[in-house]
Amino acid sequence: MSSAGDRSTPPSDPWSPFIEAIVATLLESARAAGLTLADAELFEQLELDAGPDGDVAFPTHRLARQSGRAPAELAGQLAAGCRATPFVRAVRSKGAYVNFEVQPERLIDATLRLVFARGARFGHGEPSADPVCVEHTSANPTGPFHIGRVRNAIIGDTLARLSRAAGQPVTTQYYVDDMGRQAAMITWIWTKPRAEWPEEIRRTVDGEEAPGEKPDRHRGRPYPAISAYLKEHEAARAEVAEIVRAIESGRPPPEHRTLTQAILSGMLASLERLGIRFDEFVWESDFLRDGSVDGVIERLRVAPHAVREENGAWAIDAAEYGLPKESTHVVFQRGDGTSLYVTRDVAYHLAKFARFARVADVLGQDHQLHARTLNALLAEIGEPRRPEFLIYQDITVPEGGRMSTRGGSAVWLDHLLEEAVTRARAEVLRRREDLPADEVERIAESVATGAVRYHIVRIAPEKPVVFRWEEALSFEGRSGPFLQYSYARASSVLRKGGVEDGPYPFDAARLADPEELALVRVLARLPRVVAYAARTAHVQAIAGYAHDLADQFNRFYHAVPVLSSGAERASRIALVAAARQSLGNSLDLLGLDRLATM
RNA sequence: GGGCGCGUAGCCUAGCCUGGAUAGGGCACCGGGUUCCUAACCCGGCGGUCGAGGGUUCAAAUCCCCCCGCGCCCGCCA
Known part of the structure; x- marks a missing residue:
């Protein structure tokens, strides 16, 4: 059962003339009965797909209350006062409801005509001028998709398709995170001569390397082992940190982009099989390169709640934004002057707001806090607009727990x-x-x-x-x-x-x-x-x-x-x-x- | 501890935004259907304290409060 709700009767909806006819006759009947009500009010209360007793139902409870009459009696009187029209075959009261049955031939005729007239666009809405950005998936390019990440892609792609059908000009974006430690880990291992690979990492690649293996699988294969290895080996951690610094200073190893791109291409090939493609790829490092991250930092430093931490880091005291107690200080610049993920995300969103009337982000529930932090920073620099977040929950495995690439519980x-x-x-x-x-x-x-x-x-x-x-x-x-x-x-x-x-x-x-x-x-x-x-x-x-x-x-x-x-x-x-x-x-x-x- | 999300038959799920007439589906299970356009289908049956309690209302799965259970997050990571 759905409410007529927003009272729109667009020409793309076969029900429109029927709804209009019902509203008109019901209004007339109500006036004849000496009742006053606004047609908007009446429209809101109409129920579509009302069930076996009719196509459209009008519950009289509210009107009965306003007029001090008994609902059932009122329904009877209203039904009796409704004229049959070319659109409405029968009007009957049942209990407190006035049930309208449309002329079936009329409905069939109107519906089939509309389907044939609009063809592939049947069901679609009226075109709107406001461009929309749907950002989804944006998985780190460190290896193949597991089914948990794919939930993001499927939800996001479907939302994009629906928004387009609803009439909005949609651009889909994949935000490529090429700046983090995770991406650096991949570059670290693959730029190292194979002879220098630690044995426990080399094991993960040797032996199973198949010709024609997808690049996300091949290049991502050592990733879980690197993760484990770094925990135990400080020297290796330092090497990765050096790569992170190089990336952040705008001088990544030359292979970095190529490696990231290769893994990404393998991941995208899998999504392609599901019919999922992206209009644009936005590289996180671009915002560093073009100076927009510096711009964001400048604006945040003079923001109302900017504070300087002891070691020179900068943060926003975001207590009033309703964040959890422990994370009210949102650091946006480290003590060493480098930026953080959320800072770059502010730059990214400013770029989106410059082009799009609406900005939608599909995020996993682990990004819930990030979303609120992002909003807090946007507020601090005086940006009035906000993204619309579509937060989805995890896919877990029956044994319990989230899908983990490292733990081996992932379903690829x-x-x-x-x-x-x-x-x-x-x-x-x-x-x-x-x-x-x-x-x-x-x-x-x-x-x-x-x-x-x-x-x-x-x-x-x-x-x-x-x-x-x-x-x-x-x-x-x-x-x-x-x-x-x-x-x-x-x-x-x-x-x-x-x-x-x-x-x-x-x-x-x-x-x-x-x-x-x-x-x-x-x-x-x-x-x-x-x-x-x-x-x-x-x-x-x-x-x-x-x-x-x-x-x-x-x-x-x-x-x-x-x-x-x-x-x-x-x-x-x-x-x-x-x-x-x-x-x-x-x-x-x-x-x-x-x-x-x- | 705080924040967010979830809780609907043995299992999965729709409906919750915008309260409205006997809570829709699917799986499983039981019983039927193929001289006929594709049986990946159809028909019938079985199965519900909508997590518990309270409140608002003429009316609560739907709104509000509180409690219980489960998941996630609470980093100068991304």
């Missing part, structure tokens, strides 16, 4: 995809022995990546997730492959009917089966779902919608013959085409491949 994205492809291939071969091998591979890849993407995006970001292989690799029920299968079914009907490309003439009166009307109702919801999901960043809403749509399509498919039907044939084909279009648009929003056959 590449491994997961490999396993998913193996299973998907077996499923395809089991039922489609007619397909050529390359076609089998193509389908298996799409099914596998679709299953993984959907498995992550279906769950609200703020929910913690425990990773389980059986669940992640499920191809049934509420899964990506279920959606793709439904799309393939619809495609198959159109293919066999010889009408893959339309046009799709139809007569709404021929679509009288309850399952047909039910399917149209689901189709008609898409524009509102997209608007809602984009506005609230509830990316899981589109996942739920796509399942509802596929589910209802399958019910219709079983209940009603299409190609073998008589006078209804053309209209049913049109309905299948519209369902395929909407489902396809939903798959696009989720980043799942449309499969014409599987």
Whole structure:
């Protein structure tokens, strides 16, 4: 059940004329009954998708209270005073509710027309001029993705797709952290002659090095061992620290950027399989190089709560920003004059604010405090704007604990995809022995990546997730492959009917089966779902919608013959085409491949 | 200790922003369905003190308070 809420009735929403008609007739009825109420108020109280008793419901409790009347009696009177219109077939009261049932033929007609008119843009909102930046993933380029980090990428990419569909000009950015100790550790080991590698680190690379191994895997392989090694060896720590200093002074080892880039490219290749690409890459060190970090430091030094620490470091006393007691002093410049991550992040965000009307950051929950610290520093330099943070919870392993690269508990994205492809291939071969091998591979890849993407995006970001292989690799029920299968079914009907490309003439009166009307109702919801999901960043809403749509399509498919039907044939084909279009648009929003056959 | 998030059937989950009529799905389990457009499907059944308590309200899974449990963070790391 959803409220009409923001009272918008855009032309991109098939419900708009129905809502307007209902508001008008209800208002008229209320006035006739001697009641005064603003149409805005009435609009807010309307409930859409109200259930079995009607399409739209109006609860009278509030109005009853205002007028001192009994809700049920009021509902009866209001219902009786509503005229039938071309849009509204019946108005009935039930208890305290006035239920409106729209003219089904009208709804079918309006919805299918809109779907065909807008095609790939059905469900999308009106274009807006305000550019939006979505920063997501931004994982340190130190090795392959594990599934925990991929949650960021999937949520961020889906948010970007939804925002675009909602009409916003979106730019996605990956913030490449090439400045930290972690990046320095990689450079430290790979710029050292192999003969000088400590034995325990060399072990991690020798023996398993495969030709054609992805660079993120290959170059990142020694990383966990370096971590452990540095804990025990001070001299090595000093060498890494020297590299960090070189990077911070703007003179990194020449191989540094190349190595970082190589690992990043391997990581991006994995995301590419999931349909995730970035418009821009922003390198953290660039803000140092172009002087903007110095600018931020200057502004922070004269900020209202700037304090100088004993050893010459500078901080903001951020007590009033509601930070935890122990971190109220936010240091933005070290005693040795170098900058910190949060300082550079301020510079980065100022650069974003200069270009974008809205700035969204997808962050893991471990960055919660960083987000608040960043906000505090922005406030201190008088920057009124703030990023919108989308914080997601960790993916943990069943044994307990977060996924750890070092602890060996990580589930690698590449491994997961490999396993998913193996299973998907077996499923395809089991039922489609007619397909050529390359076609089998193509389908298996799409099914596998679709299953993984959907498995992550279906769950609200703020929910913690425990990773389980059986669940992640499920191809049934509420899964990506279920959606793709439904799309393939619809495609198959159109293919066999010889009408893959339309046009799709139809007569709404021929679509009288309850399952047909039910399917149209689901189709008609898409524009509102997209608007809602984009506005609230509830990316899981589109996942739920796509399942509802596929589910209802399958019910219709079983209940009603299409190609073998008589006078209804053309209209049913049109309905299948519209369902395929909407489902396809939903798959696009989720980043799942449309499969014409599987 | 403080901050943030989470707690809905055996398991997973939607709904919470914006309170509204019998809380939607999926997995598992039980019983059906394929001379017909793809059975990765469909139909039926089973299963709920919405963590506990209190408050606000005509009305609370939804808002407020408190408590319990779980996770994360609280660095001159990133």
